[in-house]
Amino acid sequence: MRKAQKNRSKRRRALRPLAAIGGFGLMMLPAGAQPQGGSTYSTYGTPGLIDMPTAQSAEDAELGLSVSHFAGGTRNTLTFQLTPRLSGSFRYSKIESYDRSFDLRYRFLDETPYGPAMAVGLQDFVGTGIYSGEYVVATKTLTPRLTITGGLGWGRLGSHNGFTNPLGVLNDRFETRPTSSASTGGQIESAKWFRGDAAFFGGVSYQATDKLALKAEYSSDAYARETRVGLFERKSSVNFGLDYRLRDNMHMQAYYLYGSEVGVSFNLLTNPRKPAANGGTGAAPLPVKRRQAGQSADLGWTQNPETAQSLRDQTAALLSNDGMTLEALRLSGSTATIHIRNARYLARPEAIGRTARILSQVLPASVETFTIVPVENGIPLSATTLKRSDLEELEYAPDATWRSYARAEISDAADSLEGTTYNGVLYPKFTWSLGPYLSTSYFDPQEPVRVDAGLSLEGRYDIAPGWVLSGAIKQQVAGNVGSTTRASDSKIQKVRSEGFLYAREGETALNDLTLAHYFRPGQDLYGRVTAGYLEREYGGISGEILWKPVGSRLALGAELNVVKQRDFDQGFGFRDYSVTTGHMSAYYDFGNGYEGQVDAGRYLAGDYGATFTLDRTFANGWSVGAYATFTDVSFDDFGEGSFDKGLRFVVPLDHFLGKPTGQTYKTVIQPLTRDGGARLNVNGRLYDSVRSYHDPKLKDSWGRFWR
Amino acid sequence: MIVKRSPAKLFAALGFSLLLTACGSDTAQNPVIGSLVQSLPTLLSGKAAAEAPSADQIRSRLTPEVRAQLGNVALKIAVLEKDNRASVLIERQRNRDVVTYFTPDGISMSYKSGVLVGTRGLGFDLMGADVGDVLQSLRSGRDGTVRVHRYLDGEDQIVLRSLVCDYTGSGRITETCYSDGLEIKNTYQMSGGRITASRQWIGPEQGYIRLEPAS
Numbered sequence: 025m026r027k028a029q030k031n032r033s034k035r036r037r038a039l040r041p042l043a044a045i046g047g048f049g050l051m052m053l054p055a056g057a058q059p060q061g062g063s064t065y066s067t068y069g070t071p072g073l074i075d076m077p078t079a080q081s082a083e084d085a086e087l088g089l090s091v092s093h094f095a096g097g098t099r100n101t102l103t104f105q106l107t108p109r110l111s112g113s114f115r116y117s118k119i120e121s122y123d124r125s126f127d128l129r130y131r132f133l134d135e136t137p138y139g140p141a142m143a144v145g146l147q148d149f150v151g152t153g154i155y156s157g158e159y160v161v162a163t164k165t166l167t168p169r170l171t172i173t174g175g176l177g178w179g180r181l182g183s184h185n186g187f188t189n190p191l192g193v194l195n196d197r198f199e200t201r202p203t204s205s206a207s208t209g210g211q212i213e214s215a216k217w218f219r220g221d222a223a224f225f226g227g228v229s230y231q232a233t234d235k236l237a238l239k240a241e242y243s244s245d246a247y248a249r250e251t252r253v254g255l256f257e258r259k260s261s262v263n264f265g266l267d268y269r270l271r272d273n274m275h276m277q278a279y280y281l282y283g284s285e286v287g288v289s290f291n292l293l294t295n296p297r298k299p300a301a302n303g304g305t306g307a308a309p310l311p312v313k314r315r316q317a318g319q320s321a322d323l324g325w326t327q328n329p330e331t332a333q334s335l336r337d338q339t340a341a342l343l344s345n346d347g348m349t350l351e352a353l354r355l356s357g358s359t360a361t362i363h364i365r366n367a368r369y370l371a372r373p374e375a376i377g378r379t380a381r382i383l384s385q386v387l388p389a390s391v392e393t394f395t396i397v398p399v400e401n402g403i404p405l406s407a408t409t410l411k412r413s414d415l416e417e418l419e420y421a422p423d424a425t426w427r428s429y430a431r432a433e434i435s436d437a438a439d440s441l442e443g444t445t446y447n448g449v450l451y452p453k454f455t456w457s458l459g460p461y462l463s464t465s466y467f468d469p470q471e472p473v474r475v476d477a478g479l480s481l482e483g484r485y486d487i488a489p490g491w492v493l494s495g496a497i498k499q500q501v502a503g504n505v506g507s508t509t510r511a512s513d514s515k516i517q518k519v520r521s522e523g524f525l526y527a528r529e530g531e532t533a534l535n536d537l538t539l540a541h542y543f544r545p546g547q548d549l550y551g552r553v554t555a556g557y558l559e560r561e562y563g564g565i566s567g568e569i570l571w572k573p574v575g576s577r578l579a580l581g582a583e584l585n586v587v588k589q590r591d592f593d594q595g596f597g598f599r600d601y602s603v604t605t606g607h608m609s610a611y612y613d614f615g616n617g618y619e620g621q622v623d624a625g626r627y628l629a630g631d632y633g634a635t636f637t638l639d640r641t642f643a644n645g646w647s648v649g650a651y652a653t654f655t656d657v658s659f660d661d662f663g664e665g666s667f668d669k670g671l672r673f674v675v676p677l678d679h680f681l682g683k684p685t686g687q688t689y690k691t692v693i694q695p696l697t698r699d700g701g702a703r704l705n706v707n708g709r710l711y712d713s714v715r716s717y718h719d720p721k722l723k724d725s726w727g728r729f730w731r
Numbered sequence: 732m733i734v735k736r737s738p739a740k741l742f743a744a745l746g747f748s749l750l751l752t753a754c755g756s757d758t759a760q761n762p763v764i765g766s767l768v769q770s771l772p773t774l775l776s777g778k779a780a781a782e783a784p785s786a787d788q789i790r791s792r793l794t795p796e797v798r799a800q801l802g803n804v805a806l807k808i809a810v811l812e813k814d815n816r817a818s819v820l821i822e823r824q825r826n827r828d829v830v831t832y833f834t835p836d837g838i839s840m841s842y843k844s845g846v847l848v849g850t851r852g853l854g855f856d857l858m859g860a861d862v863g864d865v866l867q868s869l870r871s872g873r874d875g876t877v878r879v880h881r882y883l884d885g886e887d888q889i890v891l892r893s894l895v896c897d898y899t900g901s902g903r904i905t906e907t908c909y910s911d912g913l914e915i916k917n918t919y920q921m922s923g924g925r926i927t928a929s930r931q932w933i934g935p936e937q938g939y940i941r942l943e944p945a946s
Contacts, residue, residue, distance in 0.1 A: 131854065295885075301854030302936075303883035307837035308851035311824035371887050420829045420841065420848050424777055425889045457755030457916040482755075643887040725887040731851065731859060 040370035041469035064237055064267040064275065065291045065528045067148070068093040068155070069101020070113050070127060073227040073241040074263040074279050076181075078173045079163035081131050083107045085640070087294045087648065094287025095256035102671075103127075104648055106640060112650070114671060114693070119154065119250065126150045147180070150212050152211075154249070158218050159179035159225075161180040162558075173241075173388040174226035174657045179217050182502040183246035184261060186221030208706075211659065227263075237267040247282070259283030261682065296646035300682035303731055309378045310342065310385055312419045315412075319389035323357045326390075332445075333385055340447060342382040347686070348375060350397045354444040360387055361440060363404060368686040370645040370676055371728035372398065372717050376408050377428075379582065380415055397437045398717050401542040401708060402490030403550060404437035404719040406574050419730070429726045434719060436574050438544045438583040446489065456483040461498060465505045465524070467695060474528055476503030480535070494707075495537035495557075503527070512699075515661045517601060519561075519628040520702040525592045526560055533594035535560055540708055548573045554611050559705040560594060566601070570710040575719045579711060585704050603630055605704060611711055613720055617641050619649075628702040631655035635701065637672075643725040645676030645688055655702030661700070668701035670694040741866070786810050786817040786943060793819065802809055806945035807832060809840060811853075812930075813938040819945065845919065845926025846935065847940070855936035858889060860881055865896065865906070869919060869926075872898045878908065882934055892934075908932075 066072030069090030069428055071080045082088060082105045090101045096119075103113040113127040127149035133142035140162040149157035161175030161431035177184075179188070179201065181532025219588045227241025239457040241263050244517040251258050260283030271292060319356035325331045331353055339362070340350035347368030354361040360383060366375035379396050387394075395409045414431045416422045461480040478500040487495040506528025512521035526533075538556035545551045549571040564587030572579040584606035591597040607625030614620060617640050624634040633655025641647040652669040659666035670692050676689040715721055784792075793806065804944050807823040808833075819834035820840060829839045829848060831841045838852035846869075848860045861879040868876040874897040884890045894908035894915070906917040913935070920928040 297885045299885050302885050303854060303858070303887075304855050305852060305854040308833065309841035311839070311841070312826060312829040313824060314826045416826065419826055420843060420859065422859070422863075424859055425881070428752070455755075644885065727858075727883050727887045727889045731856070731883065 042403070043559045057577055064239065064277070065090050065103070065285065067094065067099060067279070067289055068113070068127070069099060069115060069291075070103050070111065070145075073229060074171060074281065075243050075245055076173070076177075076227060076241045076267040077129065077143070077145055077147075077159055077161055077175065078171070078229075079131055079133075079141040079161045079175075080171075081105060081109060081129075081143075082293075083112060083295060085295055085297045085642070087296070089294075090289055092277070092287060092289030094281055095250065095285045097250070097255065104640075114695070115148075115155070116467065116472070116695075117155075119255070120253065122467065122472060123154050124467070125155050135163070135165060146217065149217070151213075153213065153216075155180055156213070156216065156246075165345050169231040171229045172226070173228070174224065176222050177225055177244045178220060178222050181215065181244050182221045182223040182243050183248055184223055186223040186244075189218075189220060189222050191218055191222075203369045208293070230729065235269040239265040241265075252266070256282065257284045294680070296642045296648070298645055299679040303728070304678060304683050306683040307346075309346070309374075309731065310381045312381050312415045313385045314416045314628075316387040319388065320392065322388070323390050325388045326357050331388075335388075336445070336447070337658075338386045338515060339382060342386065342435065343379065346378050346382070347684070348379065349450070350447045350549075351450065352441060352444040352446045352453065355387075355391070357390050359393040359395065360391050361407075361444060363397045363399045363441065363444065365400070366398055366686070368498045368684050369642065370684065370686060370716075371677060371725040371731070373722055373726045373729040374684070374731050376722075377729035377731065380410050384412060384415055392624075395440070397440050400713045401492060401540070402441045402486075403544055404661075405714055407435050407437040407440055408470070408722075409433040409435070413625075424730055425727055428729055429723060434574055434722060436546045436547050439551075441489070451486055451488050453486045454483065455486075456481070458482075461525070463505065463509075465501075465527070466693065468478045468508050468510060470508060470510065471504065474503070474505045474508070475506045476500050478503070490542045491589065491654050492540045492542070493542070496535040498530075500527075500531045500533075500537050514663060514699045516631070516657055517629040519589070519601070519603075519699045520594075520697055521699050523561070523697065526594060529559070529592040530594040533560070534596070535594065536707065538707070544710070545569065550714055552708055552710055554706055554708060557590065557596075558587065558707075562704055563590050563598065564588055566704065568710055570714060572711070572714050572718060577613040577615070577720060579611040579715065581607075581611070581711060583607050583609070583625075583709075585706070587704060603628055605630075607635075607703075609711075611715070613715075615720070617643075623703075627653075627655055627700070628704060629657070629699050631657045631700055633657075633701060635703075639672070641674075643721075643727075645674065645678065646673075647674040649673075655701045657700035663698055665696040665698065668694070668696075668698065712719045734880075783814075783816045785815075786941075789817055789819055790945060805830075808943045808945050809834070810941040810943070811937065811939075812941065820942070840942075841944070845929060845931070847929075847931040847942075850933055850937070850940075853933070855882065855934055857879050857933050857937075859892055868896070868898055869906070869921075872904075874898060880934065 051404045063071040063082060067075050070077060070083050072078050081689050084105055088103045090097050099115055099117040101113050101115040103111055104109045109131045111129045115125045117123050127147045129139055129143055129145035131143040134142040142162045145159050147157045157177055157179035159175050159177040161173060163171055163173040165171045192366055198219050201216055220588055223244035223433045225242055225244035226525045227731050229394040230238045232238050243261050243263055247258050261279045265277055265279040267275055269275050274290040277289040281287050336353050343350050349365040351363035351365055362414050364379055367572060369375040376396050380394055383394050392412050395407050395413060397404045397407045410432055418428050440673060458481050462480055468474060478498055479500045482496040487493060506524050508524045512518050512519045534557060536557050536559055538558060540554040543551045549573055552568045555565040558566055566585040568578060568583040586604050588602035589599040591599060604624050605628050607623040609623045610619050619639045619641055621637040626632050633653060635651055635653040637649055637651035639647050639649030649672045655668055672692045675689045732808050733871055742889045744894060752795045788894040789808055801821055807820040808817060809820050817832040822830060823833045824831045829841050829843045831839050841849035844863055844866055846862045846865055848862060850856045857880060859881040864876045865878050876890040876896045878894050878896060881889050892910055894910040896906050899905045904921060906918045908915050917931045919926045928943050930939055932939050
């Protein structure tokens, strides 16, 4: 066996200078097949004509980022097609001042050969209401290139040439639109919806060539406020536009609006369902090595104590080739239990499948059962048991994916590390890295985007399995996050609204320094205790327990933190404020990629309440979600925005590179960072790492087991 | 939400990262920047790296010394037609009648008695193919034979494409398959009942691959 390994590594060495005899790896990939949807985006960044909406939806899961500008106003919009029928938009716009708004649109009727598609929409339904309007709209494709749209608008969309609301026949109340009552914005003003005058709008769109679309519309928006303050003159209700597709996912538009203005917009589209390369371009896995008949009875290898070490070394080397690490290995005559760390494959079954094939290459023929246990932070997350003869039989079988999943036994791994032999080089082990960082702050009306850049020195000391000492020091080199002059006007305890002071005073900052312990308290249970400087603004102790059976859609968690606010300079000192905060959490996977989460408990300012989160997740690692937090802090005390809400994204780098890196970019966009409903940020929360190695997630991406 | 950055600053930032990427014991932590830096020459020049060798050039380079270096295993030459890129294929593993070959840069091709049943590492790979009936029909010439290809979609789900195939010729068999408005033509060079060379369809994105003897 050892000799075989030597041959192999020699061969690998020999291959290196062989670039002269070819290889396919350097090929440039097509930039992801993009949708050829019939719809274009409007100035509001939603599928539409120019200023007016249509009943069309973007392709399911499309993320559209739009920037449009005319008459001194700019609209930056992010629209996500949440389901094939429902889309949601977040907009950050500037007219005289900056404003945030949210839209929803639901296509309730599909287009048929004789009937149009129809949709109902709410525009700016939780903001301060500058753009607020509602509509019902119908769109019909007349020829493959020509579509026609007509609709009825209320609010802003009923402000030009409006007539008495036809809904008045239902109730007189519909005939008057109440004025906005809330001063802080952010409340759902359903009392206004579909009330007041209504007006017709409509238009046509013509796809002149594959790249060029022409649009014309009749607008029912009077732009009363903008024309009143003299931003532009509304001379006509007819607008013209052209949309030019620069690349598959990039559009440029130009408009002639209201008989007086020229406008432009730019649209960037991404679809989580369409990565650069389906399945990725990462290196091929090792194939399964089929055993010869009769070999399996030979147990001679178990007599030689050196053999186990040699097998462990070979396995570790091959795992490392595939971007994984051998944590521990336990061998008997017929079974092997292997613990691996996987930092490369977001499709977890690919890590399991590659490990299984590596074991088939290395282990003696008598070993028939492989149990593969992924480990993160020293805790085993699940155990997948496979029969080696199934691997041999199924590798090229029809329906290999489904049959290998059906034959795999996925179980809890709580006690799997007992009696195993750890990979000696892993504990204790010190690792460090020095790299650049960027931190950003959005939506300051003085400067909507602020950025700090600098160097981050990170260290991690793995003391023993499950015990980690880690920390990061940041040195700011340039930036302007701290230079805002907008002091916090919070009426409650300032627990998050002074972040700019941390940026200003923490040029050299101890970002975090913690000792963490991860453990398995029992079957289906996962635990974490973290103590130290937990995050930039808080230090203390944080404990968490998670209950997640390996095949369950439901998980429950509890977290308790006793923390104290840190000094602005992020040295070792603390400020006066301390608080006990914590949540009970329920997580549920609804299937089809929709996941919900409820966290109820006490927040950083001592306020009680709950956070509701809905995410749409994709097997390839993407996730797009939104959350809202309601606590016993009144809307008035909360201040602008009324309550905390935001959007959260997980973007896998693999999507753009087309090959597995295991890297994801996570971000939360909070339109306003205030003090009500604020939570602690602590590293190593359990749910994300646990669920990815559990069903139904494993099942969802089992297609990559044989990748 | 919009970050304005001039190109000059972007390149400065990338250069800056370049200095830092190799820093640290845990080099795997910075693949983001690493891959950006790797693809930078391509981004700048706008074209792929050096011209690939042709099948004949590769064949002439496979001297006995090179073959010995490769462990004297069976070799083939493959040409991906869509960009006319050629590579040597090194036999790596046999599982019954399926032979798996690797290119030097880690892409694999699996052939079941000469009929392509899988690729790995190209992107848009052929994850599997049911070709049991095809193997029979290559001998009998029976028309209307079904082959089923499996691919991964963008969300890592297996998707199927069924093709119905007709056969013409004997020494050089042409297999014409139809599927959803698509027509493909595979050709097999037969000798003594075995496939010695072939041109086979991988899938819509990757097109055809030719497999030729290495000598």
